[in-house]
Amino acid sequence: MRIGNIEVDDLRETLAPNGAYAWRELGDIDLLIVHHSGVDVDSTADQIHAYHRDTLGWPGIGYHFLIHWDGRSEYTGDILTVRYHAGPHNRRAIGICLTGNFNQRPPAQAQLDATRDLLANLQLALGWPIPIVGHHEIASTACPGDTFLRKQPYWGSGVRGQGS
Numbered sequence: 001m002r003i004g005n006i007e008v009d010d011l012r013e014t015l016a017p018n019g020a021y022a023w024r025e026l027g028d029i030d031l032l033i034v035h036h037s038g039v040d041v042d043s044t045a046d047q048i049h050a051y052h053r054d055t056l057g058w059p060g061i062g063y064h065f066l067i068h069w070d071g072r073s074e075y076t077g078d079i080l081t082v083r084y085h086a087g088p089h090n091r092r093a094i095g096i097c098l099t100g101n102f103n104q105r106p107p108a109q110a111q112l113d114a115t116r117d118l119l120a121n122l123q124l125a126l127g128w129p130i131p132i133v134g135h136h137e138i139a140s141t142a143c144p145g146d147t148f149l150r151k152q153p154y155w156g157s158g159v160r161g162q163g164s
Contacts, residue, residue: 001075004121008065008073015049019059021081024091029079031093032119032132033086035063036144040101042069045076048097058084063097065118071110073118089138094122094130102145 001010037043049061056062062085066074077083077095085095096118098111107115123129135143 003075003118004124006073006117006121008075008118010075011045012075012078015045015060015076017060018053018057021059021077021083023080024082026080026126028092029094029126030130031089031138032122032130033089033093033095033135033138034115034119034132034144035085035095035097035135036102036107036148037097037099038101038103038143038145039099040104042099045074048099049076052084056084063095065094065096067096067098067111067114067118069099069108069111071108071114073114086135087139098144098148100145102148103142104145104147106147 001008037048045061045066048063048066052058052062053060061076062083064075064077064079064081064083066076068074079094082090083095084090085097086093096115098107098115100107100111119132134148135141
């Protein structure tokens with residue numbers, strides 16, 4: 001499916017939920033939050049979904065998008081659902097997760113490029129410039145990882161892209 005000017009793999013119908021996430025209005029969205037999966041492998045959507053559903057007891061995967069090491073982007077949860085990825089900010093935020101543990105190693109350039117493109121095109125598709133933050137900026141966490149932050153020390157350079 002297309003989001004703005006990019007193609008993403010739509011996995012929303014393939015991830016079997018255990019319950020349902022709450023719904024929200026499009027106008028409720030005013031924040032894009034970037035995460036890392038915190039595991040030093042290129043986890044599949046199914047693996048993250050199973051962990052969130054079966055171990056954490058969530059209805060399903062907590063992110064709206066996953067971005068893999070090779071730059072593949074996957075749409076994993078409808079943006080109108082309130083996913084569990086950022087505590088009190090869930091109702092207002094879209095969660096974008098880069099697979100990997102960026103406390104261990106920096107993300108691949110293809111992953112950074114895909115993140116930049118997805119963020120810019122989400123803003124384009126939604127029709128307004130939505131602030132972009134790392135998870136650490138709104139919660140007490142190192143997410144999306146120390147090496148990511150060293151590689152991308154400021155969200156406005158390199159990650160935000162043209163839509164910001």
